[in-house]
Amino acid sequence: MARWAYVNGRYVPHALAAVHVEDRGFQFADGVYEVVTVLDGRFADLEGHLARLHRSLAELRLPAPASNRVLVFVMGELVRRNGLRNGSVYMQVTRGVAPRDFRFPPAGTPPTLVMTTRSVQRFATPEQVEQGVSVITIPDIRWGRRDIKSVALLPQVLGKQRAADAGAFEAWMIDPDWTVTEGCSSNAWIVTGQGVLVTREPGMRILNGVTRLSLLRLAREGGIPVEERPFTVEEAYGAREAFLSSAGTFALPVTRIDGRTVGDGRPGPVATTLRAAYLADAARRSA
Numbered sequence: 665m666a667r668w669a670y671v672n673g674r675y676v677p678h679a680l681a682a683v684h685v686e687d688r689g690f691q692f693a694d695g696v697y698e699v700v701t702v703l704d705g706r707f708a709d710l711e712g713h714l715a716r717l718h719r720s721l722a723e724l725r726l727p728a729p730a731s732n733r734v735l736v737f738v739m740g741e742l743v744r745r746n747g748l749r750n751g752s753v754y755m756q757v758t759r760g761v762a763p764r765d766f767r768f769p770p771a772g773t774p775p776t777l778v779m780t781t782r783s784v785q786r787f788a789t790p791e792q793v794e795q796g797v798s799v800i801t802i803p804d805i806r807w808g809r810r811d812i813k814s815v816a817l818l819p820q821v822l823g824k825q826r827a828a829d830a831g832a833f834e835a836w837m838i839d840p841d842w843t844v845t846e847g848c849s850s851n852a853w854i855v856t857g858q859g860v861l862v863t864r865e866p867g868m869r870i871l872n873g874v875t876r877l878s879l880l881r882l883a884r885e886g887g888i889p890v891e892e893r894p895f896t897v898e899e900a901y902g903a904r905e906a907f908l909s910s911a912g913t914f915a916l917p918v919t920r921i922d923g924r925t926v927g928d929g930r931p932g933p934v935a936t937t938l939r940a941a942y943l944a945d946a947a948r949r950s951a
C-alpha cells in the first residue's frame with residue numbers, strides 16, 4: 665500500500681515529502697511536535713495531545729497552523745490512506761520558511777505543518793511487558809523549558825543512543841540535585857516501599873506527559889496513593905517498583921536501573937494494573 669505524508673495542505677507520497685532548506689525547523693529547531701498513538705484504529709488521548717500542542721505553540725509564540733477540526737480531519741485522513749491500525753501520527757509545526765535570521769520572520773509567514781504516520785505490529789514485545797525494561801541514568805543537560813514539546817531534541821538523541829549502547833531501553837535524566845527529571849522520551853515513575861506512586865510534578869523541568877495525566881487520573885480513581893514530587897536516583901534504586909510512560913509505551917515496567925534490580929526484579933502490580941487500565945480506558949474513551 666502506498667504510504668502518504670501530509671505537508672502544508674497536500675497529501676504527498678512519503679518518499680517525496682519534503683520541506684524547504686530554509687524551514688525554521690531545519691535551521692533553528694524552531695518548532696513543536698506531538699505524537700498521538702493510534703490504537704486499534706482510534707486516537708488515544710487525542711484531546712490531551714491537541715491541548716498540549718496549542719500550549720507549546722503559544723509558549724513559543726508560534727501561530728496555530730489550522731483549527732483542531734482541520735488537524736483531526738487530516739490526522740484521520742492520513743490514518744485512512746495509510747491503512748493504519750496500530751502505530752502513531754507524528755505532527756510537527758514550525759515557524760515556516762524565511763531567510764535565515766534569528767528574529768521571527770515577518771508576521772503572516774505561514775507556519776509549516778507536517779504529518780506522518782508510523783505503523784507497528786505491537787507496541788511492546790511480550791518480554792518487555794512481562795520482564796520489564798532497563799534504564800540507565802545520565803545528566804539532564806537540557807534547557808530550562810522542558811515543558812514545551814519542542815523539536816530541539818539533541819540531548820535526548822544523545823541520551824537515547826547512550827541507552828542503546830548500554831543495552832538499555834531508556835535513559836532517565838538527572839538534575840544536579842540528583843533528582844530524576846524524566847526519560848528522554850517518557851515520564852518516570854516509582855512506587856515507594858509504602859506503596860505510594862511517585863512521579864515528578866509538572867513544571868518547567870519536565871514535559872507534562874499526556875499519558876502521565878491519564879495514568880494519574882486512573883491511579884486516583886483506583887485508590888492508589890499518589891505523590892507528585894521529585895524523587896532521587898537513590899530512591900529509585902530502592903523503590904518497590906518503577907515504570908515509564910509515554911504515548912505508545914503506555915505504562916511500561918522498569919526492572920533495572922543502572923544495572924541494579926528494582927524491587928524483586930519483576931514488573932510490579934501498580935505498573936501492571938495501570939498499563940491494563942490505560943489500554944481499557946483508551947479503548948473506551950475513543951469509542
Ligand code: PDD
Pocket residue numbers: 699846847848849850851871872873874875876909910911912
Ligand atoms: N515523547 N517526556 C519527554 C521528554 C517526552 O519526549 C515524552 C514523549 C514524554 C511522554 O509524553 P506523552 O505521554 O505525552 O507521550 C515525556 C514522544 C513519545 C516522542 O518524542 O516520540
